Amino acid sequence: MLTTTPAAHVAHAIIRIEKIKTRQGIGQRQAHNDRSKYTPNADESRSHLNQEYLNTENQAIVKLVDKRMEAAGLGKPKEGAVLCVEVLITAGPKAEIWQRDKQTGEAADMRGSEWEKETLAWAKREWGDNLVAMKLHQDEKTPHFQCFVVPILGKGGGLAGEVNLENSKGARLSARDMFSPQTLSQLQTDFAEAMQPFGLERGIKGSRAEHKTMRQMYALGGEKAAEIAPLVEPIEPQPFVLATPPRSLFGKGLEEWRAKQQEEINAEIARQVEAANKRLGTVGAVAVAASGAAEESERSRTWAGDSLQKADAARNEAKNAQDEVKKEASQAQAERERHAAELDKVLLQVAQGALPADLLQRGQDLVAQQMDDLRQAWPVPAALRVQAEQAEKAGDYGLVAELRYGKVLEAEQQVALCREQVQVTPAGRALIAELEEADRKALAEAQKQVEAQQAAETREKERVAEQERLAREQAAEQARAQRAAQEQAVQEEEARKTQQAATDAAAAKNETAERPQDAGSWEQNPQAGAFPTQIIDQPSQDKDEEIDWY
Known part of the structure; x- marks a missing residue:
C-alpha cells in the first residue's frame, strides 16, 4: 500500500x-x-x-x-x-x-x-x-x-x-x-x-501552464452536470502486476531486472496520480467558478436592486419636477393673460384720449427712477479709472487688473443699460446731453489744469536751473578770489624774503665796516706770529676784574 x-x-x-x-x-x-x-x-x-x-x-x-x-x-x-x-x-x-x-x-x-x-x-x-x-x-x-x-x-x-x-x-x-x-x-x-x-x-x-482569465473561469461554471459528474466519481486503483523474474537471473542480472521493474512501477504510479490531479484540478476550477459566479450573481442582484431603487427615485423626482414645471407654466400663462387684458384696457383709454392718472404717474415715477439710476452710474467708470491709475503708480498691479478688467467694464455696462432705458423719453435724452456736456467741460477743465500744471512745472524747472547757474557762477567767482588771495600771499612772502635778505646783507656789511684796523691787518697777514690785542679803555668796576683778551 x-x-x-x-x-x-x-x-x-x-x-x-x-x-x-x-x-x-x-x-x-x-x-x-x-x-x-x-x-x-x-x-x-x-x-x-x-x-x-x-x-x-x-x-x-x-x-x-x-x-x-x-x-x-x-x-x-x-x-x-x-x-x-x-x-x-x-x-x-x-x-x-x-x-x-x-x-x-x-x-x-x-x-x-x-x-x-x-x-x-x-x-x-x-x-x-x-x-x-x-x-x-x-x-x-x-x-x-x-x-x-x-x-x-x-x-x-x-x-x-x-x-x-x-x-x-x-x-x-x-x-x-x-x-x-x-x-x-x-x-x-x-x-x-x-x-x-x-x-x-x-x-x-x-x-x-496556461493562466485562465476571469472570463474563462466563469465559462467553466456553465458545464453540464452530466459532464462534470464523471470527474468526481471515486477513482478505482488499477493494480500493477509484477512480472515473475526468470530463473536464469542471478547476481548482477537480478539487480538490473529489479531496477527496471521498480522504474515501471513508479511510472504507473505517476500516471495514475497525474490523471487524478487533472480531474481534481478541473473540478476545483469549476468549484471556484461556481463560487465566483454565485458571489457575482449576488452582487449583481444587489446592484440591480439598488439601480432599480435609484431609477424609481429618479422617475419620481422627474415626475415631480415635470408637475412643478407645468404648474409654473400655467401660472405664467395666467399672468401673461392678465397683463394682456390690462394692456388692452390701457390702449383703449389712450385711443379715446383719456390716459389714466395712476398710469401716467407710474410712468413718470419710472422715468424719474431710471434717470436717477443713470446719474448715479454715470461717474463711476471715470472714478474707477482714476483709482486704477493711482494703483498703477503705487505698484499694486493686482488691484489694477481687478479695476480695469473687472469693475470698470461692469460699470460701463451698467451705464450703457441705464442710458438705453432713459433715451426713449425727451427728458432722458436731455439728461444724457447734459451729462455728456458736463463730461466735456470737466475734460476741458482737466486739460486746462494739466496745462497749467505743466506750465508751473516748466517755470519751476527754469527757476531751479537759474539758481543752479547763479550758484555755479558764485562758486567760480569764489574760486577765482581764493586763487588771487593765494597768489598775493605768495608774492608778499617772496617780497618779505627779499627784504629780509637785503636787511641781512646790509647788517653784514655794517659789521664788516666796524671791525678794528689791526684785526684787518692780522687777517691780511695771519703768519706774523703775534696775536693782536685790544685794550679797552673803560673803567673797571672791580679792581680784581680780569681783562678779556680777544
Whole structure:
C-alpha cells in the first residue's frame, strides 16, 4: 500500500502583463482601474482601501503615455504598436502576507505594509520613468497592484530599457523586446527574489501552464452536470502486476531486472496520480467558478436592486419636477393673460384720449427712477479709472487688473443699460446731453489744469536751473578770489624774503665796516706770529676784574 504525505502549501509571487495597442483600450483599462465603470468582482464597501501612488491627480493615462514618449524624444508611434503594458502584481490567494480574517476571509489592509513598500520600490527600480501609474486594489478578493508601463527602450528608456542594448542609438518603443519571453522569465525571477522575505516563491521555471482569465473561469461554471459528474466519481486503483523474474537471473542480472521493474512501477504510479490531479484540478476550477459566479450573481442582484431603487427615485423626482414645471407654466400663462387684458384696457383709454392718472404717474415715477439710476452710474467708470491709475503708480498691479478688467467694464455696462432705458423719453435724452456736456467741460477743465500744471512745472524747472547757474557762477567767482588771495600771499612772502635778505646783507656789511684796523691787518697777514690785542679803555668796576683778551 502506497502512502503520501501532503505537501505544505507554497505561495507564489505572481506577475502578469497585458499589452494595450489603442488609446481607447488604455481608457477602458483606466476606467476599470479607477472604478469609474461597474466592476463585477469589486466590493464597493472596500473601495476606500484602494490607493494610487504615481497618478495621484488622476490624469488620463493616455496623456501620461504621450508625455513619457515626448520626454524620450519619440514621435507618433506606428500603427498597431503597443502603446502601454498593464502589469498585474500580486501573490497567491492563500499567502500568509494577506493575514486574512478567519471569519470573513477578507485580507488585511496592506497600505503601509513592508510588502507594499518593497513592491513599489521594486517596480520603480525595474521600469524607472516608464512607470506612469501604479494603483493598489484591495476591493477584490486578493490585494494586487495594477501598473501601467510605457515600453520605451534604449537611450532615455529607464533602467530596464538599457539591458542588453549596447548597439541602441536612441530611444524606441518596443514591447516585443522589453517583454519578450526571455525578459519575462527574468522578470519573474527578479520579482520572486524581491518577494522572498515575505515567504513567496517563483513559479516553476519553464512551466507550460496556461493562466485562465476571469472570463474563462466563469465559462467553466456553465458545464453540464452530466459532464462534470464523471470527474468526481471515486477513482478505482488499477493494480500493477509484477512480472515473475526468470530463473536464469542471478547476481548482477537480478539487480538490473529489479531496477527496471521498480522504474515501471513508479511510472504507473505517476500516471495514475497525474490523471487524478487533472480531474481534481478541473473540478476545483469549476468549484471556484461556481463560487465566483454565485458571489457575482449576488452582487449583481444587489446592484440591480439598488439601480432599480435609484431609477424609481429618479422617475419620481422627474415626475415631480415635470408637475412643478407645468404648474409654473400655467401660472405664467395666467399672468401673461392678465397683463394682456390690462394692456388692452390701457390702449383703449389712450385711443379715446383719456390716459389714466395712476398710469401716467407710474410712468413718470419710472422715468424719474431710471434717470436717477443713470446719474448715479454715470461717474463711476471715470472714478474707477482714476483709482486704477493711482494703483498703477503705487505698484499694486493686482488691484489694477481687478479695476480695469473687472469693475470698470461692469460699470460701463451698467451705464450703457441705464442710458438705453432713459433715451426713449425727451427728458432722458436731455439728461444724457447734459451729462455728456458736463463730461466735456470737466475734460476741458482737466486739460486746462494739466496745462497749467505743466506750465508751473516748466517755470519751476527754469527757476531751479537759474539758481543752479547763479550758484555755479558764485562758486567760480569764489574760486577765482581764493586763487588771487593765494597768489598775493605768495608774492608778499617772496617780497618779505627779499627784504629780509637785503636787511641781512646790509647788517653784514655794517659789521664788516666796524671791525678794528689791526684785526684787518692780522687777517691780511695771519703768519706774523703775534696775536693782536685790544685794550679797552673803560673803567673797571672791580679792581680784581680780569681783562678779556680777544
